[in-house]
Amino acid sequence: MDIRFSGSRSGMAPLTWGQRAIWDTIRKTAPDDHYFNFGRVLAVPRRARPLTVAGAAEVLRTLVERHESLRTRLGEAPHGNAAHAGGTTPYGKAVHASGTTPREGGSRANDGAEPWQVLIADGSIPVTVSEGDPERLRDALAKTAFDYGGEWPLRIGLVVDRDEVTHIVLVFCHLAADGLGAEVAITDLRLLLLRGSVPGPTPPSPLELARWQGSQHGLKVAAVAAEHWASEYRRIPPTVFERRTDGAAEDPPIWRAHLVSRAMDLAVRRIAAVRGAATSTVLLAAASALAGRVTGHDLGVMLPIVSNRFRGDTVNAVTTLSQEGLFVLDLREGGFTELLRAAKPAALRAYRSAYHDPDDRDRLTERAGRERGVRIHPYCCFNDMRFTDRVDASPDERSVRRALDETTLTWPLSQERLNCRFCLHVTDEPGGLGVSLTADTGCLSRPAMERYLLDLESLLVEAAFREVLEPVG
Template identity: 75%
Template structure:
C-alpha cells in the first residue's frame, strides 16, 4: 500500500540556508550519508484505535499535503534564479540519486529544491519492533532527487490494526524540531481528523524571505561575526594526525550517565543558565586540554526557530553557529561566566547564508595562509531543559557507578573530526562523541567522555559558582 497525496501547488526555488548547510554536510559524508537520516516512533493513541492500515495511509497523506517539505526533492539541474517560482503542475524530479559531489563550491552546480504536487510514498507494514523497523528504514541513504524525503512504516498487531507509526526523515526535509512538529500534527490528525491553525511556511516561502532585504540584513550581521572570529581562532581545533586508524577511521563512543545529568542540573541552577551552556563550556575546556589551544572554537547546532512564523515549520532550519571561548588560564567558574554571552553570540550567528560563510572562509583562509575551519561540533538534541540545585554530592557520586560507555557506530566518512551529541536517556544524560580516530584515537575519546563527567561532578560541588547579575 502507498500513501497518496495531492497538494495545492508546485514550484522550484534555491535551497534555503538550512537546506544548503545540510546538503554540504551530506555530500561530504557520502557514501555514508545515511548518517543524517533520523526517525520518530508514534504509538497510536488509545482514543484513535482501532486504526486500520488504510485509514493510517489516508491520515499520513493529509500530513504530507500540509507540510510541503515532505514532498520536496532536489533537482540536479543548475540553479540560475533567485526568485521562487510557484505553479500548479506536478513538479518534475530526476529519477536518479543526486551524486554526492554535486552542489556547493567544491562540486559544481548547487541543486534546487523542487516541490511536487501529487505522488505516492511506499508504506512498509510490519510486525517487527518499531525501533528496529526505524533502524531498517534509516539504514540506507535517500535518493535526494528521485525519492520523497519521508519513509513510513506501520507496525500492526495480530488483528492487522496499527499500533505504531514510524517516520524516517531525510535531513533535507526536517530537523529534530521539525520532526517533533510533524509527530504532533500526526497525533492531532489521528485524534481529531484535523490540525488547527494556519499552514506553516514551507521551504519555498523561507527561500523567498531569506532573499528579501530583512533576510539579507540578518545574513550580513551573522557574516560579520563569523569573519571577526575566524580571524582570531585556531585555524583548526584538531590539527594534528596522531594515529593510524584501526578499521574505519570514524567511531562513536556513547556515554550514559545519571551522575552527569544531576551535576549539570545543579550547576545550571546555581549559575542561572541552561544545562546546554554548561555542557558547551565544559566541552570547550576539555577540547582545549586535548588540543593544547587556549581558545576553543566550536560549532553548536542551533534550531533557528526564533521567528514566530517558522516555529511550527516542518523543514530543516538548524544550522551551525560559531561559539568562541577563551579558556586559557581561567577557572571553570570564570569559563562559565564567559560562556553565557558567547553562547548568545553563537546562536545569533547560526541563522546565516552558507554562501556568505563559504566566501568569508576563503577570504580569511587566504589572508591567514591556512585553511580555517574548526571541525569541532556540538549538538544538544534534547527538547526539555531541567535545572535543579537540590541534588546532593553523595547521590551524584554514587550515581557515577551506574555510568555506561558503548561503541555503537563506525564508518569511513564524516564531514567533521569531533562531534559531540547530547541526548536525554532513560538512565540519565547521553553524550555521544563521534570522532576521526586519526586525530583523536579511541582511547582518547573514552578518556574525554570520562573526564567530562568527572569535571562536571567536581564543579557541581567544589567550584565557586557565582550567578551572573
C-alpha cells in the same frame, strides 16, 4: 501499499540556508550519508484506536499535504536560474518562471553542482507494513541513504497487530526536516489521529523560506551573522583537532563512543540551577574547555548546532532550519565558574551567527585562509538534541557520586567517512544523560575519545559541588 497525496501547488527554488548547509555536509560524508537519516516512532494514542491501515493512510496523506517539505526532492537548477519559487502545471511538475522544468533524479550526494529544491504536488509514497518491533522497523528504514532526486524525503512504516495499527514509524531525510521539525511532524500526526485536524495557520514552506532569505530583510540578517564569523576567524586556531603526528588511525577511521551517565545529568542540572544558566550552556562551556585542554589551545572553539526557530512563524515548520553557529570561549578566564559566566554571552553570539548564508561563510573561510596562510575550519561540533531544559539544585554530592557506578560507555558506530573530526551529541537517555563523541581516529584515538568523555563527566561532577579553582583550559 502506497499513500496517494495531492497538494495545492508545486514549485521550485534555490535551497534554503539550512538545506544548503546539510547538503554540503551530506556530500562530504557520502557514501556514508545514511549517517544523517533519523526516525521517530509514534504509538497510536488509545483514544485513536482501533486504527485501520486505511485510516492511518488517510492521516498520513493529510500530513504530507500540509507540510510541503515532505514532498520536496532535489533537481537540477533550470538554465538562467533567477531565483523564483513558484509555477505549477496540471501534472504536478515543478516549473520555473521561465518555463523550464528541472530534471528529477539527477542529484546525488557526490554531485558537484548545487541542486535546487523541487516541490511536487501529486504523487504516492510507499509504506512498509510490518508485524515486528517498531524500533527495529525504524532502524531498517533508516539504514540506507536517500536517493535525494528520485525518492521522497520521508519513509513510512506501519506496525500492525491483528489488522490494527499500533505504531507509526517516520524516517526523515535531513534535507526535509531537522530534529525539531520532526517533532512538529509527530505532534501534528498525533493531533490528526485524535482530532482530525491541526489548529492554526500552515507554517512557511521551504519555498517561502528561500524567498525570504533572498529578500532585503534576509540579506541583512545574513550580513550580521557574517560579521561575527569574519571577526572570530581572525583569532581562532586554524583547527581544533590536528591530524595525529603518528599517522595512525583505526580501520574504519570514524568511531562513536556513547556515554550514559546519571551522575553527569544530576551534576549539570545542579550547576545550571545554582549558576543561573541553561544546561546546554553548561555542557557547551565544559566541552569547549576540555577540548582546549586536550589540544592545548587558549581559545575553546566549537560549532554548536542551533535550531534557528527564533521567528514566531517558523516554530512549527517541518523543514531543516538548523545550522552551525561559531562559539568562542577564552579559556584563560580562570576556573569553571568564570568560564561559565563568560560562556553565556558567547553562546548568545554563537546562536545569532547560526542563521547565516552558507555562501557567505564559504567566502569568509576562503578569505581568512588566504590572509592567514592556512585553511580555517574548527572541525569541532556540539549538538544538544534534547527538547527540554530541566534544572534542579537539590541533588546532594553523595547521591551524585554514587551514581557514577551506573555510568556506561559503548561503541555503537563505525564508518569510513564523516565531514567533521569531532562531533559531540547530547541526548536524554533512560539511564541518564547521553553524550556521544563521534570522531576521526586519525585526529583523536579511541582511548583518547573514551578519556575525553570520562573527564567531561568528572569535571562536571566536581564543578557541581565546589569551585574548580584551577584553570581548565
